[in-house]
Amino acid sequence: MSSNPPDLRPDLARAQVSESSRPGQPTIGMVSLGCPKALVDSERILTRLRAEGYGISSDYAGADAVIVNTCGFLDSAKAESLEAIGEALAENGKVLVTGCLGAEPEYITGVHPKVLAVTGPHQYEQVLDAVHAAVPPDPHPFIDLMPASGVRLTPRHYSYLKISEGCNHKCKFCIIPDMRGKLASRPVHAVLREAEKLVENGVKELLVISQxxxxxxxxxxxxxxxxxxxxxxxxxxxxxxxxxxxxxxxRLHYIYPYPHVRELIPLMAEGLVLPYLDIPFQHAHPETLRRMARPAAAAKTLDEIAAWRQVCPDLVLRSTFIVGYPGETEEEFQTLLDWMDEAQLDRVGCFQYENVDGARSNALPDHVPAEVKQERWERFMEKAQAISEAKLAAKVGQRMEVIVDLVEEDAATCRTKADAPEIDGNLFIDEGFEALQPGQIVTVEVDEASEYDLWGRLF
Incomplete structure (x- = not known):
């Protein structure tokens, strides 16, 4: 096994839902696309439906209706959402649409006029109303009980914990604030209660998410x-x-490098929080960042990173970047590559810029040709891969704790504290792994490394 397994996909929620229904029980299917924040919305919708007496179907044929929770962040994501809606209509016929793309109902109904209803992101009550209209509830008072931990679409041992909705930033390439609104934080005691219940029900890893x-x-x-x-x-x-x-x-996701972030680093050094920060830097050249309407203090960010690592040497940094943003010159792109050499980030993703309907960046001058974007993306990923390969090679011979995600015939797929599910690498154990169970946390000694993954043996 030399690559990440393709069959653990929390964004394909329909494959993660276990069927449980009684004769005559109305059943609903769910297809959940997009980011973990949308996945949490899907879990909440299904939990409410389960509490009202609906069964949850894991396939189209067994469902009285299907909810498609869409993504609308990029044009490519919109196309994927429209394709998923079309598939659900073809396979089932009764489809309700919700999620980020639901903020543009005419866009959806223009392509798929037969959908039964369209609701926007985190509009839980409207989704339930639409389901009630399409498939009336028929609860059994002694059988239909909401599970103590609600319905989850991720494996049992980890769970996303959404702490807020919306965003106050006004990045020119992003339409999330238009779709999901301004920042709306949950009360802290509500978040802690949810986390406590999750851990009581067997969750071993909490992934904190928001915009x-x-x-x-x-x-x-x-x-x-x-x-x-x-x-x-x-x-x-x-x-x-x-x-x-x-x-x-x-594990903390989507952290912006505000000054108070330095207060989190001692918690990581103490072991209270994983030494992992997911920070969307997006670029490093001040002019590019200015055109993005993002903070343009890349040099100061390098100083912050150095200070963080001094307090917590094991700190792992993950980030995403955009290449080919309108107006990006070769000099600006080279600044980004030089910054990467300095920052030495552990986990990196990169996107080629694309227009998004409604984004202010569409109107910027000097859009970068597609072939130049592709060439810069390749150069960027070559740089990121070389950094990752060197960092992982340095881990050979180290002992570390890993969490088991999946046990198959040929290996156990695990993650280190430096790896978030689905977006980072894995550690594979291919000898003496047969007795392991998903959710176990075990100690391994690393004996091999590749560009993105590790191999180890139980210690």
Missing amino acids: DSSAYGVDRKHDSHPWKGGEVRSHITDLARELGQFGAWV
């Missing part, structure tokens, strides 16, 4: 709430500290 996790609580003026005999602020640092008390791995 901007480091801004958590800003809209609430960092108000305080009672918790366990004391009070906790709705602030990312306080939240992370409390989450670290539950004994599960806590």
Whole structure:
């Protein structure tokens, strides 16, 4: 086994739902596309439906109707969502659409006029109303009980924990604030209660997500709430500290490098939170960042990274970048490559810029030709791959804890503390793994490395 397994895809939620229905019970199928935030929305919708007496079908044929939770962030994602809607219509016929693309109902109905209803992102009540109209509920008072942990679309041992909706940034290439609104943080005690229940029900890893996790609580003026005999602020640092008390791995996603992020690093050094930061830098040249309407302090960011690593030497940094943004010159792109040499990020993703309907960046001058975007993407990924390969090679001979995701005939697929599910690499154990179970946390010694993955043996 030399590559990431293709069959563990939390964005394909329909494949993750276990069937459980009684004779005559109305059943609903779900296809969930896009990011983990959308996946959490799907889980909440299915949990509410299960509580109302609906069964959950894992295929089109067994469902009385199908909900398609769409993504609308990029034009390519919109096309994928429209394709999924078309497939559901062809296979089932009764389709309800929700999610980010649902913010543009005419766009959907223009292509698929036979959909029964269209609702926008995180409009839970409207989705339920649409389901009730299409497939009336018929609950059994003694059988249909909501599971204590709700319906989950991820493996049992990890779960996404959404702490806020929306975003206050106004990046020119992004339409998320238009679709999901401004930042709206959940009360801290509600987040902690959910996390506590998840851990009580066997979750070993909590993946904290939002559009901007480091801004958590800003809209609430960092108000305080009672918790366990004391009070906790709705602030990312306080939240992370409390989450670290539950004994599960806590992984922070979508952190912007605000000054207060440095307060999180000691928590990582103490072991309360995984030494992992997912920061969307997007670019490094100040002019490119200015055209993106993003903070343009790449040099200061390098100083911050150095300071973080001094406090927590094991810190792993993941980020995403855009190449070929309108107006990007060869000099600006070379600055990004030079910055990568300095920053030495551990995990990196890269996208070629594409127009998104409604984004302000569409109107910028000097769009980069497709062949230049492709060539820059290849150069960028070559640089990122070389950095990743060197960093992973340095891990050979080290002992580390890993969490088991999947056990197959030829190997166990695991992740280190440096690897988030689906987006980072894996560690494979191909000897003596047969007794392992998903969710176990075991110690291994690394004995081989590739550009993105590791191999190890149980220690």
